[in-house]
Amino acid sequence: MPGLRLLLLDLDDTLYSTTAFAARARRAAMEAVASFPGMTVSAEALLDELREVIAEFGANDHAHYDRLLRRFPEAALGGHPRAALVAAGVAAYHDTKHGGMEPFPGLLDLLADLRRAGGLRIGVVTEGLEVKQFEKLHRLGVYPFLDRGMIFVSEAIGISKPNPKLLQRALHCTGVPAAAALYVGDNPVNDVAPARALGMVAVRFRSPGGKHAVVEGPAAPDHEVADFAGLRTVLREAHGVAV
Amino acid sequence: MPGLRLLLLDLDDTLYSTTAFAARARRAAMEAVASFPGMTVSAEALLDELREVIAEFGANDHAHYDRLLRRFPEAALGGHPRAALVAAGVAAYHDTKHGGMEPFPGLLDLLADLRRAGGLRIGVVTEGLEVKQFEKLHRLGVYPFLDRGMIFVSEAIGISKPNPKLLQRALHCTGVPAAAALYVGDNPVNDVAPARALGMVAVRFRSPGGKHAVVEGPAAPDHEVADFAGLRTVLREAHGVAV
Numbered sequence: 115m116p117g118l119r120l121l122l123l124d125l126d127d128t129l130y131s132t133t134a135f136a137a138r139a140r141r142a143a144m145e146a147v148a149s150f151p152g153m154t155v156s157a158e159a160l161l162d163e164l165r166e167v168i169a170e171f172g173a174n175d176h177a178h179y180d181r182l183l184r185r186f187p188e189a190a191l192g193g194h195p196r197a198a199l200v201a202a203g204v205a206a207y208h209d210t211k212h213g214g215m216e217p218f219p220g221l222l223d224l225l226a227d228l229r230r231a232g233g234l235r236i237g238v239v240t241e242g243l244e245v246k247q248f249e250k251l252h253r254l255g256v257y258p259f260l261d262r263g264m265i266f267v268s269e270a271i272g273i274s275k276p277n278p279k280l281l282q283r284a285l286h287c288t289g290v291p292a293a294a295a296l297y298v299g300d301n302p303v304n305d306v307a308p309a310r311a312l313g314m315v316a317v318r319f320r321s322p323g324g325k326h327a328v329v330e331g332p333a334a335p336d337h338e339v340a341d342f343a344g345l346r347t348v349l350r351e352a353h354g355v356a357v
Numbered sequence: 358m359p360g361l362r363l364l365l366l367d368l369d370d371t372l373y374s375t376t377a378f379a380a381r382a383r384r385a386a387m388e389a390v391a392s393f394p395g396m397t398v399s400a401e402a403l404l405d406e407l408r409e410v411i412a413e414f415g416a417n418d419h420a421h422y423d424r425l426l427r428r429f430p431e432a433a434l435g436g437h438p439r440a441a442l443v444a445a446g447v448a449a450y451h452d453t454k455h456g457g458m459e460p461f462p463g464l465l466d467l468l469a470d471l472r473r474a475g476g477l478r479i480g481v482v483t484e485g486l487e488v489k490q491f492e493k494l495h496r497l498g499v500y501p502f503l504d505r506g507m508i509f510v511s512e513a514i515g516i517s518k519p520n521p522k523l524l525q526r527a528l529h530c531t532g533v534p535a536a537a538a539l540y541v542g543d544n545p546v547n548d549v550a551p552a553r554a555l556g557m558v559a560v561r562f563r564s565p566g567g568k569h570a571v572v573e574g575p576a577a578p579d580h581e582v583a584d585f586a587g588l589r590t591v592l593r594e595a596h597g598v599a600v
Contacts, residue, residue, distance in 0.1 A: 193505040201491035248444035262436040
């Protein structure tokens with residue numbers, strides 16, 4: 115086995131629980147909207163409808179709340195301008211971000227130890243909007259541990275998961291052969307399959323209750339972990355990394 | 358003199374110090390950007406350049422920070438992707454909003470007293486983006502004191518200051534004659550002149566250090582105040598409002 119030289123990490127639902135954060139932030143937003151006097155729609159009903167809007171228009175749509183409120187009759191909104199309710203939701207969502215985005219336990223310690231050990235380049239390969247993904251890396255405290263120029267965001271690269279070319283770009287940038295590169299992700303279709311297709315070491319991050327925890331993909335991962343203690347063990351025992 | 362039936366308020370630099378808030382938030386953003394290791398540009402230099410960007414592209418441009426960072430040579434950015442720096446600036450700016458937007462002293466007390474006194478409809482007429490302006494009204498705590506349907510934002514109406522049609526729309530919505538309506542704003546050109554042109558009672562809000570404090574306009578206001586204690590006095594003594 116060649117020595118490991120590159121560690122690539124997925125972001126959402128791998129570095130932190132995107133699912134739990136989104137649920138908390140959306141609830142805060144919908145509770146803010148439902149709290150306006152005269153509103154006859156509950157936070158629960160707004161959340162149910164919001165789930166449909168996100169399923170229909172995607173998670174990065176810029177007019178979620180406006181679309182959501184158009185789906186209720188004018189009379190249900192208590193005479194408030196739609197923009198007033200949208201603004202309250204947006205403010206509550208943003209305020210949740212402030213302190214509501216926490217890395218999974220052990221992530222920062224592991225990254226710090228890997229930097230101390232040396233020998234491994236560390237990057238992120240993620241699907242999403244460029245500035246939004248970087249903001250998450252800052253808020254999670256992960257950015258300082260990553261190698262410069264080793265953060266690959268689909269919007270910026272023009273390649274979307276599960277196309278293996280996104281991971282290939284990262285390999286190309288470092289000149290590391292696929293077999294000496296390990297990719298950690300939670301999605302068996304978007305993360306594990308393309309990494310395996312390229313001949314990289316694929317680690318499935320299956321956190322309990324994670325969004326894709328019960329889905330099976332087309333390719334078996336090389337390793338499966340439930341948390342960053344598990345990843346540390348894989349790095350140490352299967353790949354001889356001194357952490 | 359007919360009894361006053363409608364009070365309309367400008368938002369920016371009238372309900373709160375937009376100038377002071379923007380300065381604080383921009384400084385926080387630029388300090389966050391300058392703090393990245395390897396950056397050779399100071400927060401002060403970034404702020405100077407940002408002022409130019411805003412002057413050139415307007416305050417509601419959506420790519421301020423990206424434009425700003427394009428204006429520095431790649432080497433000055435310490436090897437950080439521009440999006441990483443933009444994201445840090447955006448996050449710091451938003452976090453400042455959280456607790457950094459305070460109404461001018463006496464505003465909320467005056468609005469509460471006016472609601473108790475009754476007889477006056479209260480609205481806001483403001484230049485800007487609809488959701489952004491509503492977010493300010495929420496964060497300032499002003500929204501609950503305003504009459505439903507009496508918030509007029511230029512983006513939503515399609516009419517921009519200083520066109521008097523923006524204020525006229527508010528008059529039209531209430532059926533109140535111009536002479537029974539009072540408009541308070543800080544800008545002699547955008548606020549005082551159109552209100553006077555329509556025959557409304559125009560109050561110039563000239564807070565010390567305000568953005569337009571030293572500018573003179575084409576029309577003299579009916580009243581001039583430096584704070585909300587001053588507006589209270591005008592309402593009580595010149596217009597017989599029981600506050």
